[in-house]
Amino acid sequence: MKKIxxxxxxxxxxxxSPVLPxxxxxxxxxxxxxxxxxxxxxxxxxxxxxxxxxxxxxxxxKGGVDYP
Numbered sequence: 001m002k003k004i005x006x007x008x009x010x011x012x013x014x015x016x017s018p019v020l021p022x023x024x025x026x027x028x029x030x031x032x033x034x035x036x037x038x039x040x041x042x043x044x045x046x047x048x049x050x051x052x053x054x055x056x057x058x059x060x061x062k063g064g065v066d067y068p
Contacts (some may be wrong), residue, residue: 001043009035025063030054037068 013031024030033053038046049068057063 002038005038005043005047006035009038014015025057025061026053026066027064028067030057033066033068052062 004048009031017031026033028036030053034046034050037049040046041049045053046068053066
């Protein structure tokens with residue numbers, strides 16, 4: 001399951017993300033953060049951390065460096 005989820009995120013990074021405007025306020029980007037979180041914490045906890053990060057990435061947040 002971990003490999004499938006990471007491959008879906010990498011597909012997004014390669015084919016969908018270049019078409020969209022850059023808007024992530026954090027480093028690393030939200031999709032890279034999701035991959036790192038899933039590799040470190042597993043599918044369930046890593047996905048929860050990634051979703052929480054995506055919810056925080058909005059025009060009202062300061063952004064900055066944020067590692068899983």
